[in-house]
Amino acid sequence: MEAALLEIQGLRASAGDTEILRGIDLTVRAGEVHAVMGPNGSGKSTLAQVIAGHPAYKVTSGQILYQGRDLLDMEPEERAQAGVFLAFQYPVEIPGISNAYFLRAAYNEIRKARGLEEVDSLDFLDLLEEKLRVVEWGPDIMSRAVNSGFSGGEKKRNEILQMAVLEPTLAVLDETDSGLDIDALRIVAKGVNALRQPDKATILVTHYQRLLNYIIPDRVHVLSAGRIVKSGGKELALELEARGYEWLEEAVTT
Amino acid sequence: MSSQVESLVNKEYKYGFVTDIESDIAPRGLNEDIIRLISSKKGEPNWLLDWRLKAYRGWQKMVEPHNWPNIKYHPVDYQALRYYAAPKTKTPLGSLDEVDPKLLETYQKLGIPLSEQKLLSGVAVDAIFDSVSVGTTYKARLAEAGIIFCSFGEAVREHPELVRQYLGSVVPASDNFFAALNAAVFSDGSFVFVPKGVQCPMELSTYFRINAAETGQFERTLIIAEEGATVSYLEGCTAPRRDQNQLHAAVVELVALEGATIKYSTVQNWYAGDEQGRGGIYNFVTKRGKCVGPRSKISWTQVETGSAITWKYPSVILQGDDSVGEFYSVAVVNGKQQADTGTKMIHIGKNTRSTIVSKGISAGQGQNSYRGLVKVLPKAAGARNYTQCDSMLIGNRCGAHTFPYIDVQNSTAAVEHEASTSKIGEDQIFYLKQRGLNTENAISMIVNGFCKEVFKELPMEFAVEAQKLLGVSLEGSVG
Numbered sequence: 001m002e003a004a005l006l007e008i009q010g011l012r013a014s015a016g017d018t019e020i021l022r023g024i025d026l027t028v029r030a031g032e033v034h035a036v037m038g039p040n041g042s043g044k045s046t047l048a049q050v051i052a053g054h055p056a057y058k059v060t061s062g063q064i065l066y067q068g069r070d071l072l073d074m075e076p077e078e079r080a081q082a083g084v085f086l087a088f089q090y091p092v093e094i095p096g097i098s099n100a101y102f103l104r105a106a107y108n109e110i111r112k113a114r115g116l117e118e119v120d121s122l123d124f125l126d127l128l129e130e131k132l133r134v135v136e137w138g139p140d141i142m143s144r145a146v147n148s149g150f151s152g153g154e155k156k157r158n159e160i161l162q163m164a165v166l167e168p169t170l171a172v173l174d175e176t177d178s179g180l181d182i183d184a185l186r187i188v189a190k191g192v193n194a195l196r197q198p199d200k201a202t203i204l205v206t207h208y209q210r211l212l213n214y215i216i217p218d219r220v221h222v223l224s225a226g227r228i229v230k231s232g233g234k235e236l237a238l239e240l241e242a243r244g245y246e247w248l249e250e251a252v253t254t
Numbered sequence: 255m256s257s258q259v260e261s262l263v264n265k266e267y268k269y270g271f272v273t274d275i276e277s278d279i280a281p282r283g284l285n286e287d288i289i290r291l292i293s294s295k296k297g298e299p300n301w302l303l304d305w306r307l308k309a310y311r312g313w314q315k316m317v318e319p320h321n322w323p324n325i326k327y328h329p330v331d332y333q334a335l336r337y338y339a340a341p342k343t344k345t346p347l348g349s350l351d352e353v354d355p356k357l358l359e360t361y362q363k364l365g366i367p368l369s370e371q372k373l374l375s376g377v378a379v380d381a382i383f384d385s386v387s388v389g390t391t392y393k394a395r396l397a398e399a400g401i402i403f404c405s406f407g408e409a410v411r412e413h414p415e416l417v418r419q420y421l422g423s424v425v426p427a428s429d430n431f432f433a434a435l436n437a438a439v440f441s442d443g444s445f446v447f448v449p450k451g452v453q454c455p456m457e458l459s460t461y462f463r464i465n466a467a468e469t470g471q472f473e474r475t476l477i478i479a480e481e482g483a484t485v486s487y488l489e490g491c492t493a494p495r496r497d498q499n500q501l502h503a504a505v506v507e508l509v510a511l512e513g514a515t516i517k518y519s520t521v522q523n524w525y526a527g528d529e530q531g532r533g534g535i536y537n538f539v540t541k542r543g544k545c546v547g548p549r550s551k552i553s554w555t556q557v558e559t560g561s562a563i564t565w566k567y568p569s570v571i572l573q574g575d576d577s578v579g580e581f582y583s584v585a586v587v588n589g590k591q592q593a594d595t596g597t598k599m600i601h602i603g604k605n606t607r608s609t610i611v612s613k614g615i616s617a618g619q620g621q622n623s624y625r626g627l628v629k630v631l632p633k634a635a636g637a638r639n640y641t642q643c644d645s646m647l648i649g650n651r652c653g654a655h656t657f658p659y660i661d662v663q664n665s666t667a668a669v670e671h672e673a674s675t676s677k678i679g680e681d682q683i684f685y686l687k688q689r690g691l692n693t694e695n696a697i698s699m700i701v702n703g704f705c706k707e708v709f710k711e712l713p714m715e716f717a718v719e720a721q722k723l724l725g726v727s728l729e730g731s732v733g
Contacts, residue, residue: 052688055680085688092685096703102689105699109690145703162689187295 004065005201006031006051006170011062012226013050020046022226023062028170033192033202035237038223039245044205045089047223048174049082051203052086053079066170081113083169087159087176093147099158100128100142103165110166116193131164134191153184160191171195172203177211189214209241222248263526279469280338286310289438292330292338296407299414302421309427309437316431323594324623324655325563327536329500337439339469380444380460385518392456400448401485406474409445411450415676416447417646420478424507424544424571432503432565433540435473440505443473448483448514457713459488470501477507481512481547486517497708499562504539512547512574517555519712520568521720527713531590534562541568542598545577547607553580554597555711557720562591569598569624572606572634579608582708586724587620587652601637601667611639613705615724616652623655630667637667645675648697648703676704698724 006028015105022042028034038044042152050057052065053076064071071079094102095201100121107127108118121126128142135157147155156176163171176188192202192215204215212220220236221228229248230236240248281290293303318329362571380403396403402413410419427437444460462473479485502524508516518541527534537560543552554568559644570579581597599608614622628639645654658671678700686696702709702721709717 050683054684076684076693077690077692080688080690087479088685090681090687092679092682094682094686094700094703096706097699102699105695106689109692109695113690116445166689 001057003030003068004028005032005067006071006203007065008051008064009065011047011050011064012060013046013057014060015046015057019060019077020057020226021050024223024226024228024229026221028203030201031196031198033196033204033215035206035217035220036223037206037209037237040207041224042223044207044223045174046226048086048089048172048203048205051079051172052076052084052169077109078113080166081110083164085166085168085171085172087156087163087173088210089174089176089178091155091159092146093145093150095145095148097146098143099146101108102146103128103142103162104163106221107165116146121252128165131161134164134194135161135187137161152179152180156180157184160188164191164194167200169179169200170203171206175207176204177206177208185211186214199237209237212237224248227234265577268364278338278340280336282336283333284310284335284337284439288337291559292439292441295338295340296410298410301418302403302410305421305427306438310365310439312428313434313438315432316434318431319565323565323625324621324657325384325565325592325594326497327563327592330499330536332435335501336469337472338441350431360434377479380458381463395455396458398452399452399455400449401452401454402445404445406440406443406445406476413447415477416478417445420476420507420509422507424509424542425505425540430540432538433505436474436503436505436540440472440474443475443504444477444487444489445475446477446485446487448479448485450480450511451482452480453483454485457486457488457489460707461490470503472502473504475504475720476504476509477516477518478509479511479516479550480509482513483511484515484517486519488519488521488713490523498672499534499536500525501536501538502561504541506539506541506568508541508543509551509554509578510543510545510547510552513549514547515551515553516543517553518543518568520556521552521712521723522556522558522564523723526560526589526591527562529589531562534591535560535562537564537565537566539566541566542568542571543570543579545574545579545603547577548574548603549576550574551578551580553578553582553711555580555582555708556584556595557712557723558583558585558593558595561593564593566595566597566706567597567627569600569627570608571600571602572608572637573602574606575603576605576607577603578606580711581608581610581612581626582711583612584615584705584708584720584724585613585622585624586615586617588618589620590618591620593621593668594623594625596624599629599639601628601630601639603634605636605638606634607637608639610639610643611707612641612643613708614643614645614654615646615648615701616654617648617705619651621653621655623657625657625659627661628658628669628671629659629660630664630669632663634664635666637664639667639669641669641671642703642707643671643673645673646701647675647677 004027008024008026011021011024036044059072104124217234220232222230267720289306425433427434448454510516524535524537545552552570558564572579579599585593585595587593598608612624616622624643630637643656647654656673660669662669682700683696701724712720
């Protein structure tokens with residue numbers, strides 16, 4: 001069996017005085033796609049944010065090992081440079097900075113951290129051309145300011161473009177599917193499936209099963225009140241679709 | 255906001271060193287004898303001494319503008335200051351071949367090499383050290399085109415008729431408290447004259463350096479562009495780190511005749527004081543341009559990152575029909591800095607147009623105020639103004655204030671004002687960090703995006719400098 005790419009053990013985390021994650025154990029191996037599902041407020045997004053290192057959350061116990069390294073000991077940018085990518089549920093706008101400039105800056109920071117040479121803007125444009133095809137966008141999008149004035153769907157698509165360019169080893173998608181129409185959903189799926197490689201892994205945080213029609217997960221986990229209450233294969237997602245979440249919550253409380 | 259967004263401003267001020275050089279310094283205090291001393295040191299004609307004395311007598315009756323600006327400071331003791339300081343050198347100043355090596359080294363350290371071979375190509379520099387000009391580069395080459403670019407002192411000696419014609423024609427000696435003080439005691443500054451039809455072939459720039467302690471710097475700059483002439487001018491400023499506040503009260507006058515264009519850019523990085531607000535420059539400056547002729551244009555671009563207090567309103571009097579005034583500003587306050595800055599656009603001629611783009615960034619405990627007047631006089635038919643005033647806050651202890659004044663006396667005028675306030679949040683920074691950028695690069699990117707409309711107005715080399723400077727002045731404001 002592959003060694004674990006990501007190993008979360010006994011993870012507890014709080015926002016302010018409120019404990020949100022109450023002991024998460026999760027192992028993700030290279031080559032796998034995991035879906036993390038659960039009702040609103042179960043801690044799905046918090047888990048994604050904690051993996052990426054959002055300062056609003058405090059880890060009170062447990063650990064996260066990524067490629068054997070202590071992820072919690074790393075700054076968010078160090079995690080990014082090591083190949084951890086978070087597709088945000090609410091991507092921020094950066095007025096005045098073009099998408100092209102931003103993406104190249106990110107791409108080069110990551111390269112620099114790995115001891116690789118920076119890429120100049122012409123070479124980067126070549127690379128972009130191919131990645132734009134993944135999200136079915138023309139080059140115009142690159143001269144627009146980052147997410148500025150983008151529709152909700154465009155912002156999500158821009159996250160997938162960034163993911164395609166940065167080619168993370170571990171991609172975490174935080175409800176990237178919410179609020180998307182079928183076409184946009186298909187594009188997101190295409191981006192994720194393109195990264196389905198033996199040395200990479202993906203965690204899909206989602207509320208709904210429908211994205212999983214396009215991306216077949218290897219494992220499905222259900223989060224409730226900050227704990228993983230059930231794990232299973234892809235059929236678990238269908239069961240959740242049919243039965244909702246209550247039966248699991250009841251199972252936990254009893 | 256948590257401590258994440260609280261500490262990116264307090265990097266070492268890298269221009270804070272002192273040059274150890276013997277100076278010829280005037281005794282403390284201000285009186286008519288001091289003014290006579292300054293005038294005689296500079297070998298000025300009588301008419302100029304009289305002009306100074308008249309300004310001084312007017313100034314004595316004026317009141318320091320303490321009430322209306324949104325700034326707080328202890329009253330300046332004008333009798334405790336020194337009004338003249340010049341480095342003592344064996345050879346006369348003004349010739350670059352003979353400049354004291356210590357001074358050359360100072361400018362080298364500031365990144366302003368004064369030997370022409372090493373200069374940025376296409377930029378001529380006048381270097382002002384305390385009260386005098388150390389030297390001016392490319393003078394000969396400019397002279398071939400008929401352009402005069404020299405220190406103010408030299409202009410008084412070599413071109414007295416031009417100085418006399420235009421001095422005080424835009425900012426009269428009686429204009430305001432600080433302008434009157436400047437008129438009385440002004441030391442050196444730059445003088446530019448671009449004759450009819452000449453496009454100045456290179457950027458002109460002045461680098462101001464305060465070195466001596468307890469001295470004020472009172473430079474005076476006069477730029478004249480005759481019919482159809484164009485010129486682009488840039489000034490940069492730094493000062494040593496000292497515990498006492500130092501006063502800088504400059505006056506800049508621009509005159510644009512018919513069809514002339516003057517572009518004036520400032521990158522102001524005077525010492526801002528320490529985190530507790532000790533020391534730093536009081537930057538009380540009057541800058542004004544007059545579009546005298548039709549179709550003339552004056553454009554101000556300023557990047558204000560330094561000084562403990564900034565009080566300045568680079569303005570344009572749009573007298574000629576179809577003349578154009580512009581003001582692009584980035585003002586950054588951090589630590590305990592205060593800025594009350596903006597512009598005045600006075601529309602007198604028909605179809606005059608003005609654009610104001612102001613970007614204020616407040617961090618630390620800084621207080622940043624935009625104050626702008628758009629005045630359309632009765633004869634300015636078809637006048638147009640567009641004002642955009644954006645504020646950005648970093649952290650919870652700073653402030654942003656906007657004081658727009660609009661006075662329209664012609665019904666055919668169109669005046670627009672847009673304003674916005676935003677805050678750099680933890681989420682924005684986290685987003686960029688998640689993409690691999692460190693905190694400083696993240697903030698720098700957000701702020702540079704915010705200032706983009708102003709930076710694109712700066713000459714290329716200086717736009718890059720300004721971006722870097724902004725990064726440095728905000729370092730430590732988020733940590």
